[in-house]
Amino acid sequence: MTATSAASRPTPPRIATGPRGLPLLGVALDIRRDVLGWNLRAAGYGPVAQYRFGPMRSYLVSHPDGLKHVLQDHVKNYTKEHFGYDMIRRIVGNGIFTSEGETWLKQRRLAQPAFHRARIAAMAAQMVRATAELSEQWAASQRTGEPRYGVRDMMSLTLRIVGEALLGSDVREETEAVAAAFSVISEQTTERFRSFRLLPPVLPTAYDRAFRQANQSLRDVVARVITKRRERMEDQGDLLSMFMLARDEETGEQMDDEHLRNEVLTMLLAGHETTANALSWVWGLLAQNPDAEARLHEELDTVLGGRLPTAEEVPKLVYTRRVLDEALRLYPPVYSLSRKVVADDTVCGYQVLGGSSVYLSPYVTHRLPEFWPDPERFEPDRFTPEQVAARPRFAYFPFLGGPRQCIGNNFALMEGTLIIATLAQRHRPRLVAGYTLAPEPLLTLRPVGELPVTITAR
Template sequence: MTPRELPVAGARNLFGGALAFKRDQLGFLAENIRRHGDLFRFSPLGVPMVLANHPDHIQHILVDGEERYDKDATIFKVVRPVLRNGLISIADKEQWSRQRRMMAPHFTPRTVAGFAENMTSETVHMLERWERRPRSAGDVLDVTDEIGQLALRIVNRSLFSADVSRAAQAFERAFAAANNVLGSFFRFPFPPLSWPTARRRRLRSAIDDMDHFVSGVIRERLSGEGAGQTDPQRPDLLTLLLHSVDDDGTAMDLEQLHHEVLNLCIGAFETTTNTLSWAFYLLARHPQAEQRLHAEVDQVLAGRVPRFEDLPQLTYTRRVIDETLRIYSPAYQTMRHAREEDVIAGYRIPSGSNVLLNSYLLHRHPEFWPDPDRFDPENFAPERVAARPKHAYIPFGSGRRVCIGKHFALTELTLALATVARGHRLLLPDGAPVVEPEPLITLHPRGGVHLRLVRR
């Protein structure tokens, strides 16, 4: 049977729908799913894109047809000035395979268990700092900013065995600036970032600040100044990466090490900051779910700080995290480049297409998620998970290029949430506005999440 041609979205709009895509990316895609179904093409400013929005499509692109697709796609070209040749965005499959082989042993659940104490102790220190805040500071916390600093302290203590409290905010600001520039450019790629504009200068300054942070820590370790801070019995990730070798005995060079460390900092920071911000916001808006979370934490922990070994018993806590990742995945979109012509669900996918996978929309697909906009941690009860296709839920991607930090992130998110829930609540301030998602390269709570801290 001859493949059908894809329906076209935005064909009658100026620049192939580019202005509508720029104005409201998620709204544009959602509206065209309603009009055309789960597969359609559009070409903002002439860039050929295909949206694929069904679990079968995900299986086909990321798993079964993985050799027919690569990361030489528009969205990764946009972020590559920041991420360079790190695991997140590298397009060369051979180089990616080499890096993944070298790094994967350091991100297994067993290895991550050694970093669990970093996650809980830093969260405890954050809570102690919150409690010491002077009353004049008010009782409303900028939760997104606070969790961002926590995330950077955890990842850098795990990566470098270092206290980076003073540098955390500078790195956070630099990444936020880069994310805004690149998110805006992805939605409307004009003028080119190579042009000498104010936007390009902001991006260059942000990249320089992040590079300065990473290179400084690596330089200190190699010079021996930071070597004494790591426990030989529990080496940090930087030590492990410095001693990693491929099958042929070669190690990664310093430039590649820099790229991978930067990717790890950004990936871990973004996932934790946004997921926990949204989780506390959703719990504040759904007190019954919050009560059930507290009941579990009280029963399992009896007031003590959680440990890695508690994770199998913190089942509802993990469901809260999973449901938050369903509704507001930080990595809410990814993309693949079609290396050759393909057929998906009877439709022709032209060679060279940028195939967009948007989990914000996939995770709201009414065929797999009843009442998809409602926060319901029971969506992740075992019987419901078993009844859904595997690829209806992809917060960390899938296939060979699934996020290497998945176990680290889920461990950190679950332990940090349980640590806070032991003795504290975060409540909506009076008259608090609804927080809307802001789709940049990653998905942010627009304006940040601001909540009141109270003791339980």
């Protein structure tokens, strides 16, 4: 063999290393005890870490190049046919978030017009009006000194906005039912995943009954929304109208109630839970970082001068948006996601075997010090145009990326910017004495204890 032919051989992929774990269980107990800390430690093994989660071979891919490979360049090799998504399908069925292939593509094409920038801008007035009503509630609490729970307030607000803007429905009367049901489902789904409890909740136990009852409660809420809208089948320009009036190009059939329910459940939960958590983190982080809060107030005074914000002013609220972006970096609501590997592949030079699981963690990647110096520090100016351009695209991915990027990302970013601007003009939420701001990793990443705050004046 010549030296030339040997040199031309492709370099074989390396075998990734990672935490050893226990026989049979692998690292399941470690993840159950501290999923965020465990992921950070696992990323220390390199851009791809290999481990056993229960009986399953798994990989944590943390480097932006690997994320680009999985989410964009070779996306068809990494599917949502994974037991983690099977659990989510128990809640939202096979909607746009969980579906694959042609089914997903058809759903995406159908939903895309509802998220056109012009349509989203037209929803701004609804967002601000709802937020201004919450501001009046905060003002009342400000006078009495009564504490509020930031997570609850943000959940109620974003649920109302999603109902009005995307579903054309007033769901305020359903807020408590949705919150209670989702709390049960979120806690149980998280526990079932981390303990590798894969069987569906069909047993006659109190635990399984609680899940079924919560799931049915959500479906009842959605059924009421759909029934009301079917009574007036006109195009109101919202997402639900588009789904209800759409017809299959080949058969002429419209969506049946089950399909419609799956899409509404997806938008109802994904469209309010994640944004509410991101905003909750904004208030907690601003309370801990008075210099950033002062800069935010200065911008709001300059741009708005005491007026309520409009869609036209959102591009001028540059620092406000950076505050939101930095909160999403530190505490991304979707802090971990999974994919099933279809066929053997090489990621960042490491072997990834078909049939295994790949996990991606925005929480981890957003803390890699080579892209985020002093990563635990809250610093909105990480998102100046210059700093953004200097980082790889997938160093920051709170809304994922590639063709499966969150369809509602622009909706959520405008909504979040308008809510921050409306409330921060008048109020300064302060953490109650004795409360420690810390993450609670359930289905999404929220502040522990629902963020108790007192409302003070600017």
